Amino acid sequence: MAQNYSTINKTGINKNSTCNTSELADGFIYLNSGTEGSMPDCVINNFNQNLKRWASNPTTSYETDKTFGKHQHYQREKIAQLFSTEKDNICLTDNTTMGMYMALMGLNFKSSDTIIYTNQEHTAITSPLALHKEKIGIRLRMRKFPPANKLNKMKSEELIEFLFPNIKELRGATALCVSHVYPSTGIRLPLNLLRKKADQLGIKYLIVDGAQAFGMIDISKGDDDIKLCDFYACPGHKWLNGPPSTGILYLKNANIKPPEFYPTLSQRMEKYSTLDGENTHNFPMAEALQVRGCSNAPGFTAMLKAIEFQNELGGSLAIEEHILTLSQKVKEFIYDRSPLSLVSPINDPSLASGLTVFFPFNWKTPEVVFTDKGMADKVVQALLKKNIQIRSIGFNDISNPKRKVFALRISTAIFNDVSQLNQFQYILKDVLNTLT
Ligand SMILES: Cc1ncc(COP(=O)(O)O)c(C=O)c1O
16 A cells, blocks of 8 residues: 555645645655655656556657747746746756756866865766866866764854865866765755855855755755856756656756857757757757756656645745754754764754754664665665665775765655654664664
């Protein structure tokens, strides 16, 4: 049997929803939306209907259909409304990685340009940066996060200052390229502080990987408004619980064009070139990036359904509150027993996310924490045997950059509730008791 969504209402989210169940089996406690979300029934039904409709009239679907057509005007307009921006600021992608690549390969970096990033970036950032380094020899400045035992007590301003101080090495860089929420530590870097920092240091582009933010926190307004960034890439398939192979790229400058920016993955580069004698020059870049052969248009349509479902549940702010409340409960449970083990911040809500990261420890001797892969995997497997899915996550050890440390990561999502967390905590305690 599948799980019922009425459980969401235990922390006060609106009940009147057209989605009733998730595909997660009854009794299975899924705490890993940071890796993949789980589509609710209404999204799956919508996706199925779209696939059938596509198959019933394929040529029209691909060429001109209002919701499926390759320019994706309708969906891009809808997503733009969500973020109070314009259609030409939005391109639909397959995932975060694709959006980050479009941004980082599109910008016309030169060997004299500097890009700032951190030691905790996902490969969606480090891979294109490595490509630039190999191809053109770009200057990369890697900034290191503080060690875990300092990180969990820091305030957002203090952390941003620590990461990106006003020093000669960082001033005037071409791009600051960071994650909104870090998959390794669960830290959220508030976008308003990143924007201020980029402006203070005279950095031209703020490029943000939002893989762990969209669908988890409200990025439509306020301190984490997507519009504070120059480029922002995020998925539909994680916290939003949309279909696989869906995502969004936001481009602040709708009029950006070559030679500042090239549509790397596109069938419309000729719009900016004299190759076909057309050279219109004002073709929207988001549209050039959208028209790239046959895309997952049925999936993009179902992603809109996932957004609609979030709105029915009370909107992105209510979802954020639900997720952060659950996450704070996990953080306090861990911190109360073993302050040393907690990696994620616990004091400043502006740094918080729905990810809680902590090192395994023995419940009876909580002052001893384990940082090796074997121990983290052991806990994950023991919990899985009890029908609880979490994951282990490896990241660079600050005190010894050649070494990776491994921790446990808990994602608290819209379909989780307090009773699931109580059960998880009860079983986790048992599992931790066995660690030596
Ligand atoms: C920070 C970050 N960036 C990128 C990705 C890759 O996401 P996608 O599959 O949407 O490309 C992940 C996945 O875990 C992530 O955590």
